[in-house]
Amino acid sequence: MSAASRRAHPAYEPASFAEDDALAVLGLTVAYRVRGRDREVLHDVTFRVRRGEAYGLVGESGCGKSTVALAALAYLARNGRIKAGRIAVAGNDVASLAPDALRSLRARTVSMVYQDPSRALNPSLTIGRQVSEAFEVAGDSRSDAHAHALAMLRRVRIAAPERVMSCYPHQLSGGMQQRVVIAMALASKPALLILDEPTTGLDATVEAEVLDLVAKLREESGTAVLFISHNLAVIGRMCSRVGVLYAGRLVEEGTVEDVFGAPRHPYTVGLLRCLPKAGRSKDSERLDTIAGSLPPLGAAVSGCVFAARCRLADDRCRSETPPPHRFNAEHGPQMARCHYHEQAASLPRAAAEPSLGEAMSGETMRAPHDIPASLALHAAHLSKTFDASGVPMRAVDDVSLDLAAGETLGLVGESGSGKTTLAKLLVGLVAPDRGGTLELDGKPLPAHVARRDDEQVKSLQIVFQNPDSALNRAHSVKRLIGRALSKLGALRGPAHGARLATLAQAVRLPSRYLDARTRQLSGGLKQRVAIARAFAGDPRVVVCDEPTSALDVSVQAAILNLLADLQRERGVSYVFISHDLHVVRYVADRIAVLYVGRLLEIGPARAVFDGPHHPYTEALLSAMPTFGGHTLPSKERIRLTGDPPSATAPPTGCVFHTRCPRKLGAVCEQLDPPFSDAGEGHRIRCHIPVIELRTLQRETQIA
Known part of the structure; x- marks a missing residue:
């Protein structure tokens, strides 16, 4: 790589902070003191998130993703400490900040959405008080803060926000709690937003709305995002660059298109092969797996830290630590810590593991011919x-x-x-x-x-x-x-x-x-x-x-x-x-679609996914984050208007008519539609004839 290329990409200047860094993590090593010993959970991690950029951090549980986020906020547990390295948020060296300056940074410059929302909310305060307080800290008066809190709850798709404002956290579902926490994090329009598994408890439509909201915030205010998730499709949709952590080491980094489309580390290849592919089912393809498990916390590992689980590993891998190999990929600089990074794509697939039935030797098994048809x-x-x-x-x-x-x-x-x-x-x-x-x-x-x-x-x-x-x-x-x-x-x-x-x-x-x-x-x-x-x-x-x-x-x-x-x-x-x-x-094999307690569609999985389908199913499917290798296709999403109705007062007629993008008129408001037969056991509960649904949905896909 030329000197000019290195200067063009700040990731190749590990010794200093850059002016356009929203977050810079340089040579970070973090250890926890456990039973009198320091156990390293992060080792020499370096990456940058530029202003206005969305950077994804992926890897299995225990790889150190959340520790990176907590270290950036100086929120490590008491037994955790930074052994080496530096962290800067919006140009502020976090370790050098006085307590008052650190509090100001957390209140106005950086916000975080935690993986477990129930631990981020005060159980003794109402939702309205907690969300309003976030706006007050950002500078609003109490009356303005209340109005802005209500508006923000609407933006993150909370139904009946006025009622939710008076609720306590324990009265909300996990998904509702997560939306509240996201609303609080967005209150200050931070320079850096850290999202730690923010959509785990959300359904597809709300996830899509929340991700759209985050993307809009980035566009409007230049907010940078560090997105931590095990949902690779979400990372593919939201982020321009991605880093892959394994056992506290950054083993691969580059643009999303390059890392997901042409991965150069066997661990990344393994993660991507674990994903169900579009059009494949359990009957047509067994999912690949990564054998073994992460090394124990703080374990001393010689050679490549992934060697014990890698199907390309040899004696060199088990004795020599691979350096970070850097090269120009199709869409930008890429790094992979692997001796054989050029062979990563040829990683053998995992052999089928012994089935549970074989291992049990048939002692309590029901033989297949005994199973009633x-x-x-x-x-x-x-x-x-x-x-x-x-x-x-x-x-x-x-x-x-x-x-x-x-x-x-x-x-x-x-x-x-x-x-x-x-x-x-x-x-x-x-x-x-x-x-x-x-x-x-x-x-x-x-x-x-x-x-x-x-x-x-x-x-x-x-x-x-x-x-x-x-x-x-x-x-x-x-x-x-x-x-x-x-x-x-x-x-x-x-x-x-x-x-x-x-x-x-x-x-x-x-x-x-x-x-x-x-x-x-x-x-x-x-x-x-x-x-x-x-x-x-x-x-x-x-x-x-x-x-x-x-x-x-x-x-x-x-x-x-x-x-x-x-x-x-x-x-x-x-x-x-x-x-x-x-x-x-x-x-x-078959899919049933529920909405406000009513069954709206049921049929073979392929028929439901490929259509025709109920307009509600259509909206759910269009909200799915797509994942397509080198290209991440952007399908026009069917946006639902309004909030889901309450089960205490469901609408008359078709229960979905208040949000339906294909509503016909009075017939939908007054009459509960019957099920229509779409063939092969596929039934759709809608006033629009099946043949017309097929035509409408085909036109949408073409457009």
């Missing part, structure tokens, strides 16, 4: 009405669906659409209103789990969206999984220990965590424990409520492969709830 689960006319301060709220409204043996039904819709309530109705955690019926394998299923026998309980299991709500924080992982094995699998002695080890291996849970308490685990590790516990018996149906939302793409791929393996071997059926429509398209 009939319906596994039948639900008819399920409704659920809750009391909301004396007002009836119908969370699920007359939903009927069937689930065949060995089938996956994807359940999609925005937050508040009734997906989780429907899941709880199916597993008996909530009893439906009168008139609803459930059947398991053709036999009546009691509405409430307390009235189900042991066989029915173990045959219908659930994996919850939030593992903290399902796992006892005081118990060890071994005890949590072991108790489920004893109760659901009826295993004792050596068989119990062997099955426990097999389950842990199947969900990629390292054995060193078996003696840990769940309070010591990351969100992704907790979810793995919850999944292992759900499969401890011999379930016929597993309801998966956002089972991979907290997982890295590498672990997500392993979990999705596991679900597919179990389905092929045992005919287990899934109801799979997710905001990630890419994952739903990969794993689902």
Whole structure:
């Protein structure tokens, strides 16, 4: 690379700060003091985020992404310290700032949206007070701050913001809390906005709106963004450059087009191969995985830190630390810390891992020929009405669906659409209103789990969206999984220990965590424990409520492969709830679309995704972040007007007419549309004829 090229790109001047840096991290090494020893979590990390730029930071949980953000704000835990390196925010050397100057920097220059919104909100203050306070710190009067807080809540797509202003954090869902935190972070129009997994709890439409809001803020005020996420499609949409962290080292950096389109480090190649590809399904392609796990915190590693998991590694990799190889890629400078970076694209695919069924030696397995070919689960006319301060709220409204043996039904819709309530109705955690019926394998299923026998309980299991709500924080992982094995699998002695080890291996849970308490685990590790516990018996149906939302793409791929393996071997059926429509398209055989408790569309996955589809489904699909290698195509998004209606007062006629971009008129406002048959079991609940929907949606795609 020429001297001129190096001067043109400030990343090649690691010794000093540049004038156009919103954030400069130079040679950063951070260690935590644990049991009398310094354990390094970041090692010699250098990157820059220029003013007005969006820079993505990706990598698995435990790679050090959040530590970078906390170090930039001087928010490291008490046992954490910067051993080497420098950090500057908007030209201010963070380490040299006096306490008052540091507080001013945090209030006016840099804002951060944390991964867990519940820990960023004060449980004793209303939402209105907390959001208003953010504007007051930025210089507003109390009356102006209240008005601006209300407007900001509307901008981040919070329904009924006046009501939310008077709520406390515990009264909001995780997605609502995240939107509140984003609103607070945007109050000061900061020079640098740090987003740490900001869209984890958001559905596709709200995620798209929030990302649009962040992009607009960048355009209007020149705000720079450090975007930390395991959602590579979101990084591809939002960022111009990206850095890849592994075990505290920056192993690759460059433009998004180059790093995602032509990666030069085996770790980046592995991450990208873990993603479900458009048009592929569990039946056509097994997801690639990255074998093994991250080295323990602070472990001394000779040679390349990724060598133990790399399928290109040789003796040189295990003995010599690779330098940062820098070169000009198609769209700009690129760096990769790999001896064989030119061969990264030829990385062999992972060999298929032993299936869970093979490892269990058939002891409790149901042989494939014993699996009935009939319906596994039948639900008819399920409704659920809750009391909301004396007002009836119908969370699920007359939903009927069937689930065949060995089938996956994807359940999609925005937050508040009734997906989780429907899941709880199916597993008996909530009893439906009168008139609803459930059947398991053709036999009546009691509405409430307390009235189900042991066989029915173990045959219908659930994996919850939030593992903290399902796992006892005081118990060890071994005890949590072991108790489920004893109760659901009826295993004792050596068989119990062997099955426990097999389950842990199947969900990629390292054995060193078996003696840990769940309070010591990351969100992704907790979810793995919850999944292992759900499969401890011999379930016929597993309801998966956002089972991979907290997982890295590498672990997500392993979990999705596991679900597919179990389905092929045992005919287990899934109801799979997710905001990630890419994952739903990969794993689902059929898809059901819910909106404000109503079923608007149901049919084969390919038919629902390819169309024709309900206008609401059309909006959901258009909000999906696209990911396309060298090019990141920008499809025109269908923007929904207004807020989702409250389940306490749903609209008359078609429940979607208040937001529908294809509304016909009075017929939509007055009459509830019937289901129309689009062929092959594909049904759409809309007044617009199927043939007209197909024509309209084809025209939109062409335009």
